[in-house]
Amino acid sequence: MATGTRGSHMIWFHENRDSSCFSILNADMELGSTVAAVKSTRVCLGNQQVGPAVILIRDGKIHQVLPGGEVTEDVEVLDAGDSVVMPGIVDCHVHVNEPGRTSWEGFWTATRAAAAGGVTTIVDMPLNSIPPTTTLANLQEKLREATGKCFVDTAFWGGVIPGNQKTPSVCRNSQHGTVRTSAHDPGRSGRLQVLPDPQRRGRVPSREPRRPAHCHGAAERNRKCPTDPQQYDTFLQSRPDIMEVEAIRSVVQLCTEYQVRCHVVHLSSAQALPIIQEAKKGGAPLTVETTHHYLNLSAENVPTGATQFKCCPPIRSSHNQDQLWAALKAGHIDMVVSDHSPCTADLKKLDSGDFTQAWGGISSLQFGLPLFWSSASQKGFQLVDAVRLMCQNTAKLCGLGQQKGRLAPGYDADLVIWDPEREFEIKEEGIHHKNKMTPYLGVSLRGMVKSTIVGGHLVYRDGSFSAEPLGKTLLVPPTHDEA
Template identity: 65%
Template structure:
């Protein structure tokens, strides 16, 4: 069966159904899962038989910077969504920056949708953004179908997406009350630093000391208080430090509707292993030490961290300043959209995580964050037939030739990982198989309908 074909049924000896892995046939009708049958109950007909490859819900990556329009040299919908398909990702949610214009008004949102039309190999939803003074755009953007909103408590790295003050947050929260929407926070704030200017800029430790844990701690202190006060759904993106987990736990116990994600790079990479001048490892917040990393894994196992995402944030190679290896000047962001599933599984499988944990942390919870969980992230009748077919035992090496992101620079180059994606199916259509893509992009835009309890405009 060639990429681009419609799939009527998928058979495997290893289908993940709930917490169980068992033989089954997934029958697909009109792009959705119609029935899940045992082999003996399947009446026959054309079926994609994948042997004992694992069949799971497609990955939902709810933290992806596509950067189109405006910075297509960094990435774009065509390249980003091909990379997603090659990695078993069937849905992405695009961040409101670093595109120009950013998704901070209804007009800009419509411009982004127009740019993305006809370029998406997987389904794509969109976050809006909260910046100073745009609070009256938020409800119209909810009506237009954004999945929620993102804001920064510190400089975002780009001038067209300024960070918010506490005053701005009160204005935004008042607008979001009663809408059922969600506000995502880049949780770092500036604190007085004495180490900022000291040290060799080629040493990773110099950069790490300039973004200490207290920056996340203080930001999360502000976020938890606002979340409790307004009872608006809040979400902390890319948690890098385990130190604020206690604050988060206390806020949740007090009734804060708060969720938190971490990323593949915080779970896979540690500060001690980053060579001098290797600016492909730079991201904000920074990759921290190995003790902190183990604490993140423990929190993930205990349910204190809700999901794992890529935070795919690419740029052109020159912005990484590899020629001088200056961590203080280089753009902060890591490209990993294509490799999230094997990155996670390579480490998680050694720590006692099961396939059901992978589906929960990389598909189900991520779909729920963006209010897509009525159709994405689960293998069940009535859900979109979004499937990843993969071999969790097989190993492969990340080579530049197999990377489908526009810019190939990544800290994972040369790494050997466990878990090879064999095929990706989006709404019953085979979009990727064994290195080949469907000839035309088949992905759709996902607009999130406003919640029923939304305060009327």
């Protein structure tokens, strides 16, 4: 072992006993540069274990994973020490809002926030943007907007609406970059809908090419509620559990009857869990996600007038939250996503504190990993659970399970290097979302993201980004099916 210096930075030279080559460790690697190898004492290996290893990278792909941490090639190594190295997070539920509502968010700011949070792939939802992703023309407009702006890889859900479910539209044409289909309930301008049909025709997606229906809904509100709009309970009681339960029951019935893949988005109510468990036990091709806010925020702790906490479905009780965590551990909930849904400050009605008028949505794309780990590590979850719930299962849902979400040869070299023991406080100056409103402002979390690698390129490190966006838009072959 020998040492040398380059400027003010220390470099370690590791002699390979089997040859005369040397490897450079702890080099001052420039942001945006190509990473040839990553070393750590805590690498999340493909066999669900965590241990020392070296990951060799070639042409943006993982070439080899060497357990034990011995370097066998003459390459420059990014040595992460005892920081955790795991697959980059795949967040399959993100609202970027560009084009049409770029004052809310955009590809540049959203993907920078993603990179700062160890998220290496996002999938943009088809609603909120104007126009929504329901036709090839609309998708192509989104692709044009995204070009040259993405710091992480980006894909797009296609939306099913009346009139396009039987045509070779955006929902089926993966040559143009869409990875899955999505069906949503009516709502504000820019949202999507699939209208009820007595014969159910038009509600059930084609079983070929077997893309999952991405469904949620709402029942009519026919009950009296508290009237003080600044009290969170007023909003909460206007969105009772039964609304969510009945919507999920409808999806489960269709999923079971037609055996078409269905996915329940942003599960908030634990009362729906028995329906979900019964369907899965019966073999229904059903997957379920929940979000960081339902796992970390509780209705009892929402301050009066704090409309930054408003989202739909609503944040529910702490008892409900405990049940979600139990279902996550038992495998009844398959994944955790951000449902990053930002807006401008005026739409949150912070001046009046009126929950009934405020836009519903929470920004958390940048903080998903520490939000999950801060709570999960106290509940018996392990590092491999984070990989399963935020990398592997989300990648599989999007049709990217053979490309993303694992540290294995042939997979994209998307990695996050982070310190699960380090604590930090969320401060406005450190938030990279376009709009800084978040209920997590001032909250202390465990799990600091140190570096993010996308396609073998170092795109983020310690608060700084590569000078140029290095992410790409993703295509999924039409024959690729992950049941």
